[in-house]
Amino acid sequence: MSGESTVTTRSKVERSLGKRRRKESIFRILGIASTLVGVLFLLVFFWTLIGQGSSAFLQTFIEIEVEFSEDILAPAGELDLAYADFDAIARNALREKFPDVTSRSERRELNQLISVGAGYQIKDAIAGDPDLLGTTLLMQVPAAANVDMVLKENIDRNLGEDRRPISDSQLEWIDALIADGSLVSKFNVALFTNGDSREPELAGIRGALMGSFYMLLITVALAFPIGAAAAIYLEEFAPKNRWSDLIEVNINNLAAVPSIVFGLLGLAVFINWMSIPRSAPLVGGLVLSLLTLPVIIIAARAAIKAVPPSIREAALGLGASKMQVVFHHVMPLAMPGMLTGTIIGMSRALGESAPLLMIGMVAFIVDVPAGFSDPATALPVQIYLWADSPERAFAERTSAAIIVLLGFLLVMNLAAVIMRKKVERKW
Amino acid sequence: MQITTLTLIIAAMAAGAFYFGRERSLSVASGPSRMQTLHSLPGYYGYYTAIWALLPAMGLLLAWNLIEPRVIVGLIVQGLPDAEQSMSPGELNLLINNIRNLANGDIVSGEVGTVLQDAAARYLEYANTGRWMLAVLTIGLATLCASLAWRRITPKFRARNHVERVISGLLIAASSIAILTTIGIVMSVLFEAIRFFREVPLSEFLFGLNWSPQTAIRADQVGSSGSFGAVPLFTGTLLITGIAMFIAVPVGLMTAIYLAEYSSARIRTITKPILEILAGIPTVVYGFFAALTVAPVVRRAGESMGFEVASESALAAGLVMGIMIIPLVSSLSDDAINSVPRAMRDGALALGSTRSETMTKVILPAALPGIVGGILLAVSRAIGETMIVVMAAGLSANLTANPLEAVTTVTVQIVTLLVGDQEFDSAKTLAAFALGLMLFLITLGLNVLGIYVVRKYREEYD
Structure with a gap:
C-alpha cells in the first residue's frame, strides 16, 4: 500500500518535472530581460544624446576680409564705438565675396548668413586695437545658426524650399563659400564663455x-x-x-x-x-x-x-x-x-x-x-x-x-x- | 559698511577674543608651567571668550537684517504726503518699489516727481544711518560681551562646561532644522491654500470636473471664468503614475530577483552600478529625452497601428518615468529579498523546489511587506515627479483614461501657475498652493506608510 503510493508520488513528480523546468527557464529569461531593459535604455539614451549633442562642440565660422572703414566707424572723424554700425562692416565684407548679388531682397538673404555676433566681434577687435581703423583684417566671424545646421546636415537640403529655414539661393552661396574654403569649423568656445542668447550660435552655458x-x-x-x-x-x-x-x-x-x-x-x-x-x-x-x-x-x-x-x-x-x-x-x-x-x-x-x-x-x-x-x-x-x-x-x-x-x-x-x-x- | 565686511570684522574680533581669553587663562594660572591649576585647557577659555564675541553680535546682525527693511518702509510711508498715504496697498507697494529703484539708481517706471525724489533721498539717508548704527551696535556688543566674558576667567572657572553647553545647543538647533523645514512647508502651503479655499469652496476643488485656471481680467471676457475642479489633474497624475508603475514594478522586481538569485557575482558588480547611473540622471534630462526622442517614437508607432496619438501623450511621459523609477524599486526589493533569512531559502531548495518556486512561493511572500513598502515610496516619487511631466506631458486638463491622449498632472499645473508673472491675491496663483498642499499630504501619507511598513518588516527578521 505504502510502496504503491511512493511510486505514484514519484511518477507525479517526474511527470510534472518538464513543466516545472520550463517555468524555471521562463522565469530566468524574464529576469535577464528585465535587467537588460535598464541597460538597453541607458545605451539608447547615451547613443542618441552623444549623436545629437557632440556636433554642438564644433561651430561654423565664415572667413571674411573685414575692412575697418573710416566712413562707418568714424563718421565724425573720431572713432565712435557707441553708435557705429558694426553689422554693416560685416555685411559689406560678406558682400565683397558675392559681387553679383545686387537686389535688395537678395542682399537681405545674404546678410542672414552671418550671425549678429559678427558685429560684436568686430567691435571688440577695434576697441582692443584702435589702430585697426582704416586697415583690413582677415577675420573668422560666427556664421548664422542655419548655416551651421546645413553644414552639420541637420537641415535636409532635399526638402522643398518652403519647408526648410534656408532658401535655395542661400544654399548656393553656402556651397560657394565651402568651395573657396571660407567656411571653417572650429571648437565652439562660445558655448562655454557666453551667457544665454536668443541666437543659438551665440548662446552659451x-x-x-x-x-x-x-x-x-x-x-x-x-x-x-x-x-x-x-x-x-x-x-x-x-x-x-x-x-x-x-x-x-x-x-x-x-x-x-x-x-x-x-x-x-x-x-x-x-x-x-x-x-x-x-x-x-x-x-x-x-x-x-x-x-x-x-x-x-x-x-x-x-x-x-x-x-x-x-x-x-x-x-x-x-x-x-x-x-x-x-x-x-x-x-x-x-x-x-x-x-x-x-x-x-x-x-x-x-x-x-x-x-x-x-x-x-x-x-x-x-x-x-x-x-x-x-x-x-x-x-x-x-x-x-x-x-x-x-x-x-x-x-x-x-x-x-x-x-x-x-x-x-x-x-x-x-x-x-x-x-x-x-x-x-x-x- | 557692507554686511560681508561687518561679518568679517566680527569674525576677526572673535579670533582676537580667542587669543586674549587664552592668554588671560594662562596669566591667571601664573604661567604655562602651572597650567594644571586651571579647571579647563587654556584653549577652552579662548573659545569661551570667542563665543561671547561672536554669537550675540551675529544674532543681532541677523535680526537687524530681517527687521530693517520693514522699519525703513514704515518710516518712508509716514513721511509721505497725505495723498500718497491714503493710496491702496497695491499702489503704495508700487510707489515704494519706485522709491527703492530711484535710490539704487535703477530704472523707474513712470514720472519722477519731487515727492518721489524726496522719498528716495530719505530712503538713502535712512539706509545709510541704519548701516552705521548696525556697525556700531554689533561691534560694540561684541566688545562688551567679550570683555565681560574675559573678566570672568579665573582658574576655577569651568570654561569647558560652558563651551560644551553652547556646542550641544548648536547641535540641537541643527537637528531641529528638519522639524522647522516641515513646519515651514506646512505653513507656507497651508496659509495660501486657506486663502484659496475662501474663494473656491473645498468641495468644488476636490470634486469638480473642470479645470481652467485662467481668470478673467475684465468682467466681459469670454471663456475664462476660472474653474478649479481638480479631478482631471488627479486622474491625469494617476494615469501617468499607473503607466510608470506598470513598467517599474515588474521590471524592477524581476531585476532585483535576477541579481539576487541567478546572476554571477561578476554580472552583479557590473549591472548594479549601471542601474545606479539610471538613478543618478537628473530628471530634466529624462524629460528632454521623453519629449524629443520617446514621444515622437510613440506617436509614429501608434499611428502606424492606426491609433490617434497626441504629441504629448501620457504614454511617453509614463514610460520614461517608469524607467526612471526602476532603480528605486529594484534596490528596495533587493533589500527586502536579502533580509529574508537564508534558512527559509535553503529549506525550500532542500525540499526539491526549483529556484523560481523558492522565489515565488517562499521568498516573495516573506519579503512582500518590504516590497509593498518600497512600491509605496516609488508611487510617492512618481506622483511628485515634476520635470518629466512638465516637459513631456500636456497642459490641457483632459478627463480621460486613454494613455494616448494628452493629460496634465498636479505638478505640471503648479509649475505653469507659478512660473512667470504672478500676483499673490488671485485665485489662480493661490490654486498652486492648494495643489501643493494636496501633493504634500498625499506623498506624506504614502511615505509614512511606506517607511513604516519597510521598517516594521525589517525588524521581524533581525
Whole structure:
C-alpha cells in the first residue's frame, strides 16, 4: 500500500518535472530581460544624446576680409564705438565675396548668413586695437545658426524650399563659400564663455554654470555643517524621547518629499516673507540646502554609526569628556563617510530643477551672474529652457549642455566612489 | 559698511577674543608651567571668550537684517504726503518699489516727481544711518560681551562646561532644522491654500470636473471664468503614475530577483552600478529625452497601428518615468529579498523546489511587506515627479483614461501657475498652493506608510 503510493508520488513528480523546468527557464529569461531593459535604455539614451549633442562642440565660422572703414566707424572723424554700425562692416565684407548679388531682397538673404555676433566681434577687435581703423583684417566671424545646421546636415537640403529655414539661393552661396574654403569649423568656445542668447550660435552655458556654482557653494556651506551637526546630535547625544523620534521621522520623510514642494517653501518663506530677491542664487542655494540636508544627515549618521564603540570607550576611559570623544576621535574617523555623503547630496542638488522653477530661476538671463544676489539660472534649468526652444540648433545645444551636466555629475560620483574605496576600513 | 565686511570684522574680533581669553587663562594660572591649576585647557577659555564675541553680535546682525527693511518702509510711508498715504496697498507697494529703484539708481517706471525724489533721498539717508548704527551696535556688543566674558576667567572657572553647553545647543538647533523645514512647508502651503479655499469652496476643488485656471481680467471676457475642479489633474497624475508603475514594478522586481538569485557575482558588480547611473540622471534630462526622442517614437508607432496619438501623450511621459523609477524599486526589493533569512531559502531548495518556486512561493511572500513598502515610496516619487511631466506631458486638463491622449498632472499645473508673472491675491496663483498642499499630504501619507511598513518588516527578521 505504502510502496504503491511512493511510486505514484514519484511518477507525479517526474511527470510534472518538464513543466516545472520550463517555468524555471521562463522565469530566468524574464529576469535577464528585465535587467537588460535598464541597460538597453541607458545605451539608447547615451547613443542618441552623444549623436545629437557632440556636433554642438564644433561651430561654423565664415572667413571674411573685414575692412575697418573710416566712413562707418568714424563718421565724425573720431572713432565712435557707441553708435557705429558694426553689422554693416560685416555685411559689406560678406558682400565683397558675392559681387553679383545686387537686389535688395537678395542682399537681405545674404546678410542672414552671418550671425549678429559678427558685429560684436568686430567691435571688440577695434576697441582692443584702435589702430585697426582704416586697415583690413582677415577675420573668422560666427556664421548664422542655419548655416551651421546645413553644414552639420541637420537641415535636409532635399526638402522643398518652403519647408526648410534656408532658401535655395542661400544654399548656393553656402556651397560657394565651402568651395573657396571660407567656411571653417572650429571648437565652439562660445558655448562655454557666453551667457544665454536668443541666437543659438551665440548662446552659451557660462551663466548657467556660474549660477549653479554659486548655489552649490551656498548649499555646501550650509548643508554640510548643519547636516554633520544634526547627525552627531542624533547618533551621539540624543536621548531616546519623543522629540528625537519626531526629528527622526521628519528627516526620513523630508528625504522623500517631492522637490517641487521645497520650491513652494522657498517661494513663500524666502521670497515673500524674507524678501530675498527672486532668481538669486542665494534663494536657490537655501532651497537646495534644505533639500539635500536629509541626504547628508542620513549618510553622516551611517558613517558615525560605523565607528566602533571601542574607540569611544578608550577615549572616555582616558578621561575625555563626551564632547571631546566626539570631536577629537569619532568625527575624524567618520569624516570620509560624511564627505562622501555630502558629495552625493551635492550631485543631487546640481541636477535638481523643479524647485528652482518655483523661485524664478527660469528667467531669460544674458549676463553671467557675478555674485550671490544677481539674477541667475542653473545648468538643469538652462537645459529646460533650451529644450523648449523650437530652433533645431537649440536641440543640439541642449544635448551638449546635458553632456556637460552629466560630465560634472560623473566626476562628482567618481570622486565619491574613489573616496569611499580609499578610506573604507574594516574594524 | 557692507554686511560681508561687518561679518568679517566680527569674525576677526572673535579670533582676537580667542587669543586674549587664552592668554588671560594662562596669566591667571601664573604661567604655562602651572597650567594644571586651571579647571579647563587654556584653549577652552579662548573659545569661551570667542563665543561671547561672536554669537550675540551675529544674532543681532541677523535680526537687524530681517527687521530693517520693514522699519525703513514704515518710516518712508509716514513721511509721505497725505495723498500718497491714503493710496491702496497695491499702489503704495508700487510707489515704494519706485522709491527703492530711484535710490539704487535703477530704472523707474513712470514720472519722477519731487515727492518721489524726496522719498528716495530719505530712503538713502535712512539706509545709510541704519548701516552705521548696525556697525556700531554689533561691534560694540561684541566688545562688551567679550570683555565681560574675559573678566570672568579665573582658574576655577569651568570654561569647558560652558563651551560644551553652547556646542550641544548648536547641535540641537541643527537637528531641529528638519522639524522647522516641515513646519515651514506646512505653513507656507497651508496659509495660501486657506486663502484659496475662501474663494473656491473645498468641495468644488476636490470634486469638480473642470479645470481652467485662467481668470478673467475684465468682467466681459469670454471663456475664462476660472474653474478649479481638480479631478482631471488627479486622474491625469494617476494615469501617468499607473503607466510608470506598470513598467517599474515588474521590471524592477524581476531585476532585483535576477541579481539576487541567478546572476554571477561578476554580472552583479557590473549591472548594479549601471542601474545606479539610471538613478543618478537628473530628471530634466529624462524629460528632454521623453519629449524629443520617446514621444515622437510613440506617436509614429501608434499611428502606424492606426491609433490617434497626441504629441504629448501620457504614454511617453509614463514610460520614461517608469524607467526612471526602476532603480528605486529594484534596490528596495533587493533589500527586502536579502533580509529574508537564508534558512527559509535553503529549506525550500532542500525540499526539491526549483529556484523560481523558492522565489515565488517562499521568498516573495516573506519579503512582500518590504516590497509593498518600497512600491509605496516609488508611487510617492512618481506622483511628485515634476520635470518629466512638465516637459513631456500636456497642459490641457483632459478627463480621460486613454494613455494616448494628452493629460496634465498636479505638478505640471503648479509649475505653469507659478512660473512667470504672478500676483499673490488671485485665485489662480493661490490654486498652486492648494495643489501643493494636496501633493504634500498625499506623498506624506504614502511615505509614512511606506517607511513604516519597510521598517516594521525589517525588524521581524533581525
